Amino acid sequence: xxxxxxxxxxxxxxxxxxxxxxxxxxxxxxxxxxxxxxxxxxxxxxxxxxxxxxxxxxxxxxxxxxxxxxxxxxxxxxxxxxxxxxxxxxxxxxxxxxxxxxxxxxxxxxxxxxxxxxxxxxxxxxxxxxxxxxxxxxxxxxxxxxxxxxxxxxxxxxxxxxxxxxxxxxxxxxxxxxxxxxxxxxxxxxxxxxxxxxxxxxxxxxxxxxxxxxxxxxxxxxxxxxxxxxxxxxxxxxxxxxxxxxxxxxxxxxxxxxxxxxxxxxxxxxxxxxxxxxxxxxxxxxxxxxxxxxxxxxxxxxxxxxxxxxxxxxxxxxxxxxxxxxxxxxxxxxxxxxxxxxxxxxxxxx
Amino acid sequence: xxxxxxxxxxxxxxxxxxxxxxxxxxxxxxxxxxxxxxxxxxxxxxxxxxxxxxxxxxxxxxxxxxxxxxxxxxxxxxxx
Numbered sequence: 001x002x003x004x005x006x007x008x009x010x011x012x013x014x015x016x017x018x019x020x021x022x023x024x025x026x027x028x029x030x031x032x033x034x035x036x037x038x039x040x041x042x043x044x045x046x047x048x049x050x051x052x053x054x055x056x057x058x059x060x061x062x063x064x065x066x067x068x069x070x071x072x073x074x075x076x077x078x079x080x081x082x083x084x085x086x087x088x089x090x091x092x093x094x095x096x097x098x099x100x101x102x103x104x105x106x107x108x109x110x111x112x113x114x115x116x117x118x119x120x121x122x123x124x125x126x127x128x129x130x131x132x133x134x135x136x137x138x139x140x141x142x143x144x145x146x147x148x149x150x151x152x153x154x155x156x157x158x159x160x161x162x163x164x165x166x167x168x169x170x171x172x173x174x175x176x177x178x179x180x181x182x183x184x185x186x187x188x189x190x191x192x193x194x195x196x197x198x199x200x201x202x203x204x205x206x207x208x209x210x211x212x213x214x215x216x217x218x219x220x221x222x223x224x225x226x227x228x229x230x231x232x233x234x235x236x237x238x239x240x241x242x243x244x245x246x247x248x249x250x251x252x253x254x255x256x257x258x259x260x261x262x263x264x265x266x267x268x269x270x271x272x273x274x275x276x277x278x279x280x281x282x283x284x285x286x287x288x289x290x291x292x293x294x295x296x297x298x299x300x301x302x303x304x305x306x307x308x309x310x311x312x313x314x315x316x317x318x319x320x321x322x323x324x325x326x327x328x329x330x331x332x333x334x335x336x337x338x339x340x341x342x343x344x345x346x347x348x349x350x
Numbered sequence: 351x352x353x354x355x356x357x358x359x360x361x362x363x364x365x366x367x368x369x370x371x372x373x374x375x376x377x378x379x380x381x382x383x384x385x386x387x388x389x390x391x392x393x394x395x396x397x398x399x400x401x402x403x404x405x406x407x408x409x410x411x412x413x414x415x416x417x418x419x420x421x422x423x424x425x426x427x428x429x430x
Contacts, residue, residue, distance in 0.1 A: 306388060328388050329391055
């Protein structure tokens, strides 16, 4: 399975596609958003991800038992509606931010949270659509996104197997097979023991899509492990400085940390390489220093080869050690001096 | 002298006189696990037989070696 997000190929044979999530880390200051995107480009990400919604996309501006005020945590004293009001990325910024990102070599796409947002993203010609974890059960919304014919990046944080199955089917029913399923945990930040990264392997096996990770831990090792397990897209929140008053700061990486994560991923990818039993030039040379059978005590002509006068030692000029038992049933055709690499031509049957 | 005795003497580097039915891996210093393997390989090659793992494990004294070779139909007196 492989396809392109904008001009970049994604799939088993390609490097991991690394996404920096801007989220609300712009603290609703346009200048900060611009600065953050510039830093994202410098940190080596492939793409920047925006969120396209308003408070009305997600909630209602009322207070009742279904829309309560948070009693604790990052958002204490606020209703969800109020949180979204503080966190959303103003829509008039988005075409400008996309243009900026592209001028810096980044791919820019978004997670639209309602139909209006999907239309808005389509107008901006977003090259991919992200389905956030809470949206995975909103099939009409997924259908609308899938219809745009662009890759669908789907977080599975709060989804059970049936939900994922239905979401994947919904995309495919719209003729859209360009699917990336992201392992994700919706605990912010995620305790490592709740992560179960091994699900990445299971997701890939079961759904045969490209798989990845939406990482809400504060560790960059988690992304590395995900890449080893087969993740070909990693998404991670990016913030200029964790001292900023953003709701997402506690699970966002700062520029130096993000850059370090990108470099580590690239390093690990290089080391992972591909399945290869062919020798490189280096290995071929090293193989010559490998073991083989040598005469370790002088053997007279017609003398028997025994475990006393033949041993497997370095270097590799003699017969391979696998013939050790076989040569014990031979005798020397001629005098063999200690230090001679053993060769079939010098041996005969007992 | 029978071929088996000669062969064992050669491999274990002991004199043929020392080779009695009592000779065993437990009372012969030169008969270690490597030598045992060598002994088995050479016996198989010399008498053109195949020994099973169970037989190889039992053949740790002269008496057992003779008995197993006999069971395999080897004429020890004449060599092969």
